[in-house]
Amino acid sequence: MRIFGELPGLYEGDSFRNRLELSQSGVHKPTQAGISGGQNEGADSIIVSGGYEDDEDYGDIIIYTGHGGRDLSTGKQVTNQELVRGNLALAESCKNGLPVRVIRGAHRKSNFAPEDNYRYDGLFRVEDYWKEKGKSNFIVWRFRLRKIEGELKKQSNVLQEEQAEYNSKEDKQTKRIETRVQRIVRDTILSKKIKEKYKYTCQVCDTQIETSSGYYAEAAHIKPLGAPHNGPDSEDNLLCLCPNHHVMFDYGGFGILKNFELIGIEGKLKIMKGHLINKDYLRYHLEHFYDEKNR
Known part of the structure; x- marks a missing residue:
């Protein structure tokens, strides 16, 4: 055990x-x-x-x-x-x-x-x-x-x-166990700005999640903040994603090519006018997080 x-x-x-x-x-x-x-x-x-x-x-x-x-x-x-x-x-x-x-x-x-x-x-x-x-x-x-x-x-x-x-269950019956995964969610002014720009709609799946208190989305950093990545908290390093695609992106479930085509899943990233994404950060994510061998 x-x-x-x-x-x-x-x-x-x-x-x-x-x-x-x-x-x-x-x-x-x-x-x-x-x-x-x-x-x-x-x-x-x-x-x-x-x-x-x-x-x-x-x-x-x-x-x-x-x-x-x-x-x-x-x-x-x-x-x-x-x-x-x-x-x-x-x-x-x-x-x-x-x-x-x-x-x-x-x-x-x-x-x-x-x-x-x-x-x-x-x-x-x-x-x-x-x-x-x-x-x-x-x-x-x-x-x-x-x-x-x-x-x-x-x-x-x-x-x-x-x-x-x-x-210890001898009958080996399926049992649900609740576990918690702690993820730091930074809701800075820039994060709010990028979510508002996309009207809280995921740039990958075009989903808009409605809750009792309004719409919900997450701001995802392309090149992660903090050592050793040291990505900036800037608009050109941010995406507006639903929780599912945020987790998938953070853990290398898909990547984004320089022409904004998705790799690992089908589709193309939706880009609003005025949102200038730094393609160096997209390349960094591909090189450090996306693992094509495990597809």
Whole structure:
């Protein structure tokens, strides 16, 4: 049974002598792989031990490199990574808001690594994932994880309890479990302006969602805000989308070509007069989020 979240008797800072001890304790079951998870379930734990040259560790934020394509003798990337197996498991954890146990191993590349052995460093949430060319000029998948604190940690523990209850059912009957995915929705003046320009109508499907308090749409950034993407909060980096197409766009379900034709789904982006979209941002999204191999 795969458990997402904290384990009974496990405390942040607990030390483990080796991978076998980690596996036997259930904290991180694989004795070799750095990602524990199933591509249809999600990832329950990862190990950060400096094995991948593109890893970045900032303490409460980790830019984690997915698995695959590494020369074990040199640690260098020698082939492209793909969004499969453990990488896809981390992507599932991102989409479904599942907590991930983070274990750091001793190595000299990080000030946050233990001096020796392995250390459990708490629960993290996968905030984002994308692909890019790494230091060795091969495609790697990157995952930004942020440490879970306070109320988010309580929600993660509730999710774990619900999952344990579900897995303990002997009759294996289908049961609905409510989970929550936290997505930051920025409603700036520019966001409101772009939604009003399109009269709250999705630029992809032409849907206008009506609620009891008026119309609803979401402003989507083409090149994401914040590190490492650092896209601007500007009108030429914004789209007006329905919630479904916003999620699909953020997670690479489709891309937009420079002629505004859609790739991954049929259709063409609707553009209102005066909305000048920066095509460099469209290219960035295609290069970092859209994965044609998984079509």
